[in-house]
Amino acid sequence: MITQELLNKYFKGECTAAEEALVARWLQQADLPELRKHMEAGWEQEGGLPAGEALKQQLAADLRRQLYPPQQKRPVYKIWLRLAIPAAAALLALLWYWTGSLPRPQENSLSAMRPTWDTVVNTTTGKRHFTLPDSTRVWLSPASRLIHSIAAEKRLVQLIGQAFFEVAPDAARPFSVLTGNVETQVLGTAFNIEAYQGERSIRVSLVSGKVALFRKNAPPGAAPLSHLEKGQAATCSSTGLLVSKDTLRLTAPADWTSQATVFDNVPVQDALERIAAQYGITIQYHKGVNFGSKRFSTVFDRETPEQMVRNILFIADCRYKLEAGKLVVLP
Incomplete structure (x- = not known):
């Protein structure tokens, strides 16, 4: 249940983690009349609700202050809104509801906000293909993580x-x-990059x-460690x-993007x-x-996992045996 007292605690930074999550969800889902009612109640507690055009201007100023941090120190408004990101989204909708248009920043942009990070983890035995927001395509190998x-x-x-990027x-x-x-x-x-945790090297293979x-x-x-061109x-x-720097042996994109x-x-x-790591073998x-x-x-x-292991160990001139659920490599 969202109460005026709970909202006051939220904007003063006095909520528990559970209360803060509850209010954030409500701010994203609240309809405009209900949100406006709570905002007006908050202003009345602070000494009276601004009216008409003054209210629009104060809302716009506060929104700019929250979304586009100023380059120099400016007076702090006494309005009690201390918006988190979900609250800023609700306030944007409210301004549209009242004015029919959104305030436009003059200098800064949303890029001034702290960047958000998303994580993709591949726990399957095959490559995971997905597209990033900028249309870059990624093939993430098993037992790999991309942030x-x-x-x-x-x-x-x-x-x-490991991942292959277009x-x-x-x-x-x-x-x-x-x-x-x-x-x-x-x-x-x-290009393809191999940077597994626990390995002593990082390898970059350039297809184009x-x-x-x-x-x-x-x-x-600073001078780069190296420049790479196609096939290096x-x-x-x-x-x-x-x-080291050498010639790439596998130059077809399909070699890297297939399963x-x-x-x-x-x-x-x-x-x-x-x-x-890919198949959960010890x-x-x-x-x-x-x-x-x-x-x-x-x-x-x-090839099956055992066939792959057998081929690798043949090249290494080694043997193996299966013992108590483990693959034991022998000289």
């Missing part, structure tokens, strides 16, 4: 795991992918376009250092661990196992 914020000035995502061109808004201590910046291109690799939080004007790949350490499991120059143990390594610097490249399309 994204697409704002008016910049497009930014954070990746743990970035929508937008010269005014660079697209950046954060992976550990490496930031990949693009304008419009198609151009990208630049920077250390995380590099100052403006780069491997960086988890600490943000360029390790196939793709490995391109991946260390053998990393390949095994990715399969284990792997145990015998103390005599040493993969050295061996790497693995292939595309598994219809």
Whole structure:
């Protein structure tokens, strides 16, 4: 039940978390007459309701103050509205109801608001395909997580795991992918990034376009770790250092966007661990196992998890056995 006393507590910041959530939901759903009644009651408690055009002007001023923070200090209005985002949406609707038009900001825009972050997690055994708000297409690999914020000035995502991106061109808004201590910046291109938690390296494979690799939080004007062009790949350490740059073996977008499991120059143990995470397999390594610097490249399309493991271990010249629900790798 929404009461005037509860609304007063909300706008003074005195609500509990449960009360704050209740009021926020009501502000998003309340019809205009009911919302106006509560607003008028609030003004009466503060010393009288402004009338006519003065009310419209005060509402508009307060809305601008909440949505478009001023660049310099201005007088603080005594109106009790301290709107959170849901309340701002309700106030916008109320202004439209009274004036038939919305106040237009002169300098700032909604982009001045704090960006929001959304998270996509893939817990399936296949790639998850989705489109970001800027029309960038993403194929998120199993056991991977993507956190994204697409704002008016910049497009930014954070990746743990692996994903293939087809970035929508937008010269005014660079697209950046954060992976550990490496930031990949693009304008419009198609590329794959591998940045699994626990692995010692981050790999960027460019199918089309151009990208630049920077250390995380590099100052403006800093030299990139590397530039990549179509058909090139780069491997960086988890600490943000360029390790190597080579020619991409898998250059067809379909190799990366299909439901196939793709490995391109991946260390053998990393390949095994990715399969284990994808299918929920526990792997145990015998103390005599040493993969050295061996790497693995292939595309598994219809193979079972055991067949994939068998092929990888054949290249590594190792054996395996199934024991008590575990896959034990032997020298």
